[in-house]
Amino acid sequence: MNTVITKKKHNFFAGPAILPASVLKQATAAIEDFAGMGLSILEISHRSKQFVSVVDEAVSLTKELLGLDDNYEVLFLTGGASSQFYMVPMNLLPQDGTACYINTGTWSDKAIKEAKLFGNVNVLASSKESNYTSIPKGYEIPADATYLHMTSNNTVFGTQHHAFPETNVPLVCDMSSDIFSRPIDISKFGIIYCGAQKNMGPAGVTLVIVNKNLLGKTGRPIPTMLDYNTHIAKGSMFNTPPAFPIYVSMLTMRWVKENGGVAAMATKNETKARLLYNEIDSNPLFEGTTAVEDRSLMNVTFKMKNIEMEEAFLADCAVADCVGIKGHRSVGGFRASIYNAMPIEGVQVLVDVMKKFASKNA
Amino acid sequence: MNTVITKKKHNFFAGPAILPASVLKQATAAIEDFAGMGLSILEISHRSKQFVSVVDEAVSLTKELLGLDDNYEVLFLTGGASSQFYMVPMNLLPQDGTACYINTGTWSDKAIKEAKLFGNVNVLASSKESNYTSIPKGYEIPADATYLHMTSNNTVFGTQHHAFPETNVPLVCDMSSDIFSRPIDISKFGIIYCGAQKNMGPAGVTLVIVNKNLLGKTGRPIPTMLDYNTHIAKGSMFNTPPAFPIYVSMLTMRWVKENGGVAAMATKNETKARLLYNEIDSNPLFEGTTAVEDRSLMNVTFKMKNIEMEEAFLADCAVADCVGIKGHRSVGGFRASIYNAMPIEGVQVLVDVMKKFASKNA
Numbered sequence: 001m002n003t004v005i006t007k008k009k010h011n012f013f014a015g016p017a018i019l020p021a022s023v024l025k026q027a028t029a030a031i032e033d034f035a036g037m038g039l040s041i042l043e044i045s046h047r048s049k050q051f052v053s054v055v056d057e058a059v060s061l062t063k064e065l066l067g068l069d070d071n072y073e074v075l076f077l078t079g080g081a082s083s084q085f086y087m088v089p090m091n092l093l094p095q096d097g098t099a100c101y102i103n104t105g106t107w108s109d110k111a112i113k114e115a116k117l118f119g120n121v122n123v124l125a126s127s128k129e130s131n132y133t134s135i136p137k138g139y140e141i142p143a144d145a146t147y148l149h150m151t152s153n154n155t156v157f158g159t160q161h162h163a164f165p166e167t168n169v170p171l172v173c174d175m176s177s178d179i180f181s182r183p184i185d186i187s188k189f190g191i192i193y194c195g196a197q198k199n200m201g202p203a204g205v206t207l208v209i210v211n212k213n214l215l216g217k218t219g220r221p222i223p224t225m226l227d228y229n230t231h232i233a234k235g236s237m238f239n240t241p242p243a244f245p246i247y248v249s250m251l252t253m254r255w256v257k258e259n260g261g262v263a264a265m266a267t268k269n270e271t272k273a274r275l276l277y278n279e280i281d282s283n284p285l286f287e288g289t290t291a292v293e294d295r296s297l298m299n300v301t302f303k304m305k306n307i308e309m310e311e312a313f314l315a316d317c318a319v320a321d322c323v324g325i326k327g328h329r330s331v332g333g334f335r336a337s338i339y340n341a342m343p344i345e346g347v348q349v350l351v352d353v354m355k356k357f358a359s360k361n362a
Numbered sequence: 363m364n365t366v367i368t369k370k371k372h373n374f375f376a377g378p379a380i381l382p383a384s385v386l387k388q389a390t391a392a393i394e395d396f397a398g399m400g401l402s403i404l405e406i407s408h409r410s411k412q413f414v415s416v417v418d419e420a421v422s423l424t425k426e427l428l429g430l431d432d433n434y435e436v437l438f439l440t441g442g443a444s445s446q447f448y449m450v451p452m453n454l455l456p457q458d459g460t461a462c463y464i465n466t467g468t469w470s471d472k473a474i475k476e477a478k479l480f481g482n483v484n485v486l487a488s489s490k491e492s493n494y495t496s497i498p499k500g501y502e503i504p505a506d507a508t509y510l511h512m513t514s515n516n517t518v519f520g521t522q523h524h525a526f527p528e529t530n531v532p533l534v535c536d537m538s539s540d541i542f543s544r545p546i547d548i549s550k551f552g553i554i555y556c557g558a559q560k561n562m563g564p565a566g567v568t569l570v571i572v573n574k575n576l577l578g579k580t581g582r583p584i585p586t587m588l589d590y591n592t593h594i595a596k597g598s599m600f601n602t603p604p605a606f607p608i609y610v611s612m613l614t615m616r617w618v619k620e621n622g623g624v625a626a627m628a629t630k631n632e633t634k635a636r637l638l639y640n641e642i643d644s645n646p647l648f649e650g651t652t653a654v655e656d657r658s659l660m661n662v663t664f665k666m667k668n669i670e671m672e673e674a675f676l677a678d679c680a681v682a683d684c685v686g687i688k689g690h691r692s693v694g695g696f697r698a699s700i701y702n703a704m705p706i707e708g709v710q711v712l713v714d715v716m717k718k719f720a721s722k723n724a
Contacts, residue, residue, distance in 0.1 A: 009399070013407045031389055040381065043375065082586075090585075113586070202605065225447070225476075240559055321400070
């Protein structure tokens with residue numbers, strides 16, 4: 001364990017979530033003095049060449065990390081994934097068109113609700129009946145759908161799409177909680193969007209990756225700020241962007257690149273998840289909450305076979321400086337979010353707490 | 363002059379703009395460790411009690427500083443003032459209603475464009491013909507207007523409304539560049555909005571103050587995230603808010619309060635503006651660009667009588683560590699933005715540069 005881990009808490013919050021220690025250090029320095037300007041990054045013009053180069057680097061790192069070709073534009077917007085729930089259909093779905101959705105939890109459900117304001121919505125499959133403990137499979141995708149929307153990772157329930165459908169219909173994907181966590185085949189996707197505050201940076205910026213060939217086909221008047229083409233034309237600088245959240249996201253992308261890119265992140269994430277799920281499966285007091293084949297590598301949900309022991313376990317976690325473990329109210333139990341920035345040593349601390357708790361309660 | 367001023371540049375940027383040195387210091391500390399949590403403010407849950415108390419304090423400081431009564435709700439949103447250009451009419455203006463606008467520059471003009479998507483727009487008065495060098499006066503306000511929109515301070519052109527119209531029509535006001543700079547009579551206003559990055563905090567958060575009695579009357583379906591009532595019901599926490607920009611804004615409001623509130627800010631702002639305008643008017647090389655009675659106390663625009671000397675003056679400003687002085691491309695010349703956080707000593711440095719420049723070029 002390095003100094004940072006021993007000094008700081010082990011941060012298992014679902015989001016806003018852990019950031020690399022080196023990123024936090026650079027963020028601090030930039031608030032004191034950015035790029036030798038004698039000014040804080042919080043008080044410089046977004047049109048200054050120093051800040052323009054931050055945005056340029058964030059765009060270019062996104063393209064490089066995800067292997068985007070020239071069909072794709074990279075935008076840094078605001079409003080969170082929740083704003084993309086309406087911006088996507090507003091920009092893509094004609095009033096008489098049909099968008100397909102897969103409902104895998106809270107966030108999919110919200111996306112479906114907003115899309116209904118703009119056109120026809122066809123929910124192809126849903127795991128709602130089983131309280132979203134699995135990812136639906138084997139559904140048919142109508143060839144004439146405008147797009148197919150899915151949530152790649154379900155933060156609340158701890159499930160994840162480990163594969164994406166084979167289809168010619170463009171996928172629109174909310175990757176808020178697993179962006180940059182693994183390689184993807186970009187050619188399947190029309191739009192990828194994510195709130196930054198899980199795997200990419202702090203709260204306050206929303207990444208939108210859009211295949212520009214899909215735009216301008218709805219015939220609908222769109223307010224200037226809600227039209228993807230506005231932000232494409234101005235390189236995310238139509239108005240003042242959320243400068244500091246973009247800067248910290250850019251630093252985090254640099255960190256991903258320096259640590260081997262998304263392929264290396266995937267390997268590390270698999271190792272961390274295996275360590276924790278193995279303990280859940282082998283420890284006599286715990287059990288997982290989702291279908292094994294759909295388990296998320298980002299948000300590990302689990303509970304105690306005897307729920308009366310949960311408070312005592314949470315207390316032990318607190319003593320070991322493990323924070324953010326309590327499960328979402330709609331699932332109960334525990335949730336350990338182990339995003340890119342969580343080191344394997346942090347997961348090991350939690351596993352050790354689980355082991356010790358089992359032996360003292362044997 | 364204190365240590366900070368001698369160490370740092372004199373920041374005259376129009377926005378993102380200068381923040382109080384003490385605020386920057388606290389912001390840095392919170393990135394290292396927030397509220398003794400052993401975590402950075404960038405990586406904690408927005409539902410944690412520590413962050414909820416930040417939002418609560420930001421709301422309560424806004425109410426206290428501006429004297430808001432219980433009719434008004436305080437929201438911290440994203441998307442900048444540019445997003446309020448469409449959210450205001452979307453939430454307030456019925457399709458067959460009429461909204462009145464006063465056009466005093468770039469930002470008013472953009473607000474007018476967006477409103478036309480939602481209902482009838484009546485531009486009561488405009489100073490466009492004179493390149494926005496003054497504030498229109500003496501116009502009639504139709505009693506049946508849904509609202510009257512104005513931009514209180516025009517960052518680009520350097521003009522400011524020093525009084526607001528006497529009318530029963532609710533005013534909607536973009537106060538992006540002069541919020542918290544002076545006392546206002548809140549009872550005139552239906553909505554006040556502002557991007558944070560001039561007088562309130564860093565880029566990435568938008569303050570919206572709304573009289574809740576005006577809402578819910580358009581009959582229009584509104585996407586969840588664009589409905590003010592969504593954010594009122596959830597205290598700006600319907601989805602993950604821009605946590606760090608809200609925190610820094612709250613710190614800045616605390617600083618305003620500790621320094622005497624908006625009345626004291628107004629006195630200080632008048633003193634600073636008088637110092638600079640007096641030099642512009644008495645220095646033989648310079649002249650103002652706007653009607654004297656409409657001069658902004660926030661953004662002081664001026665130029666040289668001989669424009670060939672402008673480069674040399676800018677070079678002298680740079681030597682004196684005065685940055686962000688170059689005027690907006692649509693006005694030319696110079697613009698010194700002297701928001702709340704600019705100390706009088708900073709303005710004095712600029713005035714001294716002007717004096718010395720005049721004497722060496724006499």
